[in-house]
Amino acid sequence: xxxxxxxxxxxxASALALATELPSYxxxxxxxxxxxxxxxxxxxxxxxPAGLLVLPLGFSAPEDLKLEEAPPGTRLELGARDTxxxxxxxxxxxxxxxxxxxFSFRVKQVLQALxxxxxEKGALPAGSRLFRHGFVNTQETPISLYRLEFQFPExxxxxxxxxxxxxxxxxxxxxRVLLSALEGRQAATLTYANxxxxxxxSMAVELVPRQRSLVWLIAGVTLAGLYLFHFRDxxxxxxx
Amino acid sequence: MAAAVPTPSTQPSLRDLLDMEKMxxxxxxxxxxxxxxRWMRYLGFPGGILLxxxxxxxxxxxxxxxxxxxxxxCFALALVWWVTEPFPTYVTSLVLMFLLLVxxxxxxxxxxxxxGMEVIWLNLLAFILSSMLVKTRxxxxxxxxLVLRFGHKASWALxxxxxxxxxxxxxxxxxxxRCVMTLPLMIVVATIYxxxxxxxxxxxxxxxxxNLGCISVLSSVTMTGSSANLIAVGLIQNMGxxxxxxxxxxxxxxxxxxxxMLLMWILGQKLLFRIKPEEQVPQxxxxxGLVREQxxxxxxxxxxxxxxxxxxxxVLFLWMTDIFHMRWFGVEISAPFAALxxxxxxxxxxxxxxxxxxADIPWHLxxxxxxxxxxxxxxxDTGAAEWGVRMLFGGxxxxxxxFGFTYTVVIAVMMYSHLLTTSKTVRTxxxxxxxxxxxxxxxxxxxxxxxxxxxxIDWVVGLPISGKPNVILFSTNQFTVGDNFKHxxxxxxxxxxxxxxxxxxxxxxxxITPAFWAVAP
Numbered sequence: 001x002x003x004x005x006x007x008x009x010x011x012x013a014s015a016l017a018l019a020t021e022l023p024s025y026x027x028x029x030x031x032x033x034x035x036x037x038x039x040x041x042x043x044x045x046x047x048x049p050a051g052l053l054v055l056p057l058g059f060s061a062p063e064d065l066k067l068e069e070a071p072p073g074t075r076l077e078l079g080a081r082d083t084x085x086x087x088x089x090x091x092x093x094x095x096x097x098x099x100x101x102x103f104s105f106r107v108k109q110v111l112q113a114l115x116x117x118x119x120e121k122g123a124l125p126a127g128s129r130l131f132r133h134g135f136v137n138t139q140e141t142p143i144s145l146y147r148l149e150f151q152f153p154e155x156x157x158x159x160x161x162x163x164x165x166x167x168x169x170x171x172x173x174x175x176r177v178l179l180s181a182l183e184g185r186q187a188a189t190l191t192y193a194n195x196x197x198x199x200x201x202s203m204a205v206e207l208v209p210r211q212r213s214l215v216w217l218i219a220g221v222t223l224a225g226l227y228l229f230h231f232r233d234x235x236x237x238x239x240x
Numbered sequence: 241m242a243a244a245v246p247t248p249s250t251q252p253s254l255r256d257l258l259d260m261e262k263m264x265x266x267x268x269x270x271x272x273x274x275x276x277x278r279w280m281r282y283l284g285f286p287g288g289i290l291l292x293x294x295x296x297x298x299x300x301x302x303x304x305x306x307x308x309x310x311x312x313x314c315f316a317l318a319l320v321w322w323v324t325e326p327f328p329t330y331v332t333s334l335v336l337m338f339l340l341l342v343x344x345x346x347x348x349x350x351x352x353x354x355x356g357m358e359v360i361w362l363n364l365l366a367f368i369l370s371s372m373l374v375k376t377r378x379x380x381x382x383x384x385x386l387v388l389r390f391g392h393k394a395s396w397a398l399x400x401x402x403x404x405x406x407x408x409x410x411x412x413x414x415x416x417x418r419c420v421m422t423l424p425l426m427i428v429v430a431t432i433y434x435x436x437x438x439x440x441x442x443x444x445x446x447x448x449x450x451n452l453g454c455i456s457v458l459s460s461v462t463m464t465g466s467s468a469n470l471i472a473v474g475l476i477q478n479m480g481x482x483x484x485x486x487x488x489x490x491x492x493x494x495x496x497x498x499x500x501m502l503l504m505w506i507l508g509q510k511l512l513f514r515i516k517p518e519e520q521v522p523q524x525x526x527x528x529g530l531v532r533e534q535x536x537x538x539x540x541x542x543x544x545x546x547x548x549x550x551x552x553x554x555v556l557f558l559w560m561t562d563i564f565h566m567r568w569f570g571v572e573i574s575a576p577f578a579a580l581x582x583x584x585x586x587x588x589x590x591x592x593x594x595x596x597x598x599a600d601i602p603w604h605l606x607x608x609x610x611x612x613x614x615x616x617x618x619x620x621d622t623g624a625a626e627w628g629v630r631m632l633f634g635g636x637x638x639x640x641x642x643f644g645f646t647y648t649v650v651i652a653v654m655m656y657s658h659l660l661t662t663s664k665t666v667r668t669x670x671x672x673x674x675x676x677x678x679x680x681x682x683x684x685x686x687x688x689x690x691x692x693x694x695x696x697i698d699w700v701v702g703l704p705i706s707g708k709p710n711v712i713l714f715s716t717n718q719f720t721v722g723d724n725f726k727h728x729x730x731x732x733x734x735x736x737x738x739x740x741x742x743x744x745x746x747x748x749x750x751x752i753t754p755a756f757w758a759v760a761p
Binding site for chain 1: 275278279281282285286289290292293296297302303304305306307308326344622623626627
């Protein structure tokens with residue numbers, strides 16, 4: 001009897017997943033100078049029965065979660081404490097035509113400064129910050145397109161994209177993480193299409209101060225000057 | 241035939257020149273030959289630094305990372321120094337490797353690992369096999385025969401190599417393998433025409449650079465000419481939805497490649513590195529008569545020569561049959577491992593031919609190659625090359641312009657983009673998807689742009705670091721980076737012109753390209 005009930009529950013869950021369509025899930029995260037971040041996410045729902053819709057979230061401790069746009073009567077709350085990286089939408093009515101669910105939240109610290117203990121080798125130079133983001137589709141409903149746009153603080157630029165997973169498939173045009181400009185700041189966009197249950201994507205970007213050190217300029221000009229002086233005999237006219 | 245007889249006091253005898261067992265590939269800096277070269281050396285050093293600083297401090301484009309910008313700056317500095325030669329090229333490579341580390345373009349492991357790359361191993365093993373051909377005098381015998389058969393004029397000797405490379409291209413897909421096979425012949429024939437490492441002349445430049453062009457460009461005759469061609473065919477099929485058959489490729493690629501190389505055979509000796517009429521004959525006392533005498537004095541094939549033929553034949557067999565290896569042996573013996581097996585037999589005590597000390601391995605050239613590859617890989621890994629290409633295409637509004645204009649831009653960018661990367665595969669993986677996507681966005685059939693662009697994949701002839709054969713041939717010291725650049729750019733420009741003319745006519749008649757003046761709906 002118990003197994004019958006479990007089977008029925010699984011069937012119902014699969015039917016719900018099959019009936020639900022998620023054409024896109026896009027998050028724009030804007031980082032501030034103090035390292036905090038403000039995110040605005042838009043999930044396009046193509047089709048969904050009324051009731052509970054659970055979506056994964058790629059951030060472990062979102063704060064000030066707020067539903068910005070949704071069909072009337074929709075409620076949003078974070079998943080249970082031990083599954084905090086999920087969102088629970090309670091839909092009052094079924095969705096039969098594409099509708100955007102828009103919500104915002106705050107992330108306390110999006111940029112990590114790797115601290116090293118005394119005597120320990122440093123992994124990053126002083127002034128560098130690391131942004132890491134990972135997203136796993138923990139739900140049965142596939143997501144046609146997942147995109148995260150991370151807008152850097154004004155005074156930082158990308159030193160390098162340190163991680164971009166998964167590797168591109170043959171039919172994909174790269175790169176997985178694209179650097180670009182977004183409202184006057186540099187941004188990194190992670191894109192992953194056809195995210196099925198269990199599929200994961202991640203990126204890590206190292207950020208450095210926009211202003212380069214003048215050491216290179218001083219050293220370069222000095223070296224060039226010294227060379228021109230010490231090697232002037234190369235072009236000196238030889239006495240016949 | 242009246243051969244110009246050089247004065248005995250200034251010219252070495254044929255016997256001296258062909259006594260190649262005593263020759264080594266020198267690491268000495270080449271003396272500046274003219275006042276211009278001295279000025280280039282003097283100004284090249286600060287010039288490279290200024291270019292480095294200019295690129296480093298330029299406001300970065302939003303699509304490039306700081307490491308991509310630093311990588312481009314380091315590579316530009318090295319390029320200026322390689323061309324102007326304020327230092328020997330291998331010192332520049334060492335500087336480049338250090339700069340890549342301290343500018344945080346690459347990490348130490350990535351830079352150091354380059355010395356273990358396939359191309360470096362192939363280079364090293366190629367020199368062992370070359371040494372075998374030289375020591376057994378097989379290279380000398382084959383070269384003397386070649387000169388006697390075709391070398392009544394320098395031009396015909398050069399043409400004989402074009403034909404040789406054309407025959408080898410479909411048989412041996414690995415360009416480096418073709419280069420290694422023919423390198424000893426090139427060196428000895430160049431020597432007969434008076435061009436040695438110590439005293440390179442225009443015949444030597446033509447010989448090396450024409451062969452370099454043939455080895456690379458003639459790979460585009462067939463779609464199996466290189467693995468990058470096959471990747472492009474796969475991309476066109478998967479992304480563009482068009483299947484490219486062997487004959488489709490050949491009908492497009494063969495005429496373009498062959499006509500270009502025949503034109504370069506003429507232009508090389510008539511325009512770039514002019515071979516004067518008096519240099520058209522062997523530059524040796526006694527001329528062809530002495531060549532014949534030398535050839536006849538070698539007598540029948542010695543046992544050592546036969547052994548060398550057998551060893552080289554085995555390596556050649558493995559190079560030519562690589563597609564069957566998995567079926568036969570359960571493992572693919574790639575080109576470097578086939579050469580490695582050959583080297584093991586060559587160096588085997590008693591049964592072999594050489595001792596390690598007799599193998600002439602120019603480590604300075606391997607260091608040069610390692611640095612150059614580290615720089616090229618940094619451009620690829622940091623995304624600098626891809627960003628440059630995207631900027632170039634993105635900066636042009638090609639919507640609503642006639643097909644011919646878009647086609648010309650795509651071909652030119654594809655052709656010259658080889659200067660930014662050291663890997664044909666990486667370049668193919670970056671460029672072909674961009675071109676297919678762009679073609680779709682502009683409303684053109686993807687194959688009309690992607691297939692002609694794919695024909696440019698193998699034309700990696702601009703710099704000594706652009707491909708494996710380039711690195712190997714640069715080791716002969718018969719030409720400078722500047723010579724290579726001049727010859728390579730002319731080859732590529734002729735290629736672009738022929739591809740554009742073909743796009744407007746031949747490819748259009750075959751149904752690959754639309755009319756040049758057509759505008760997409």
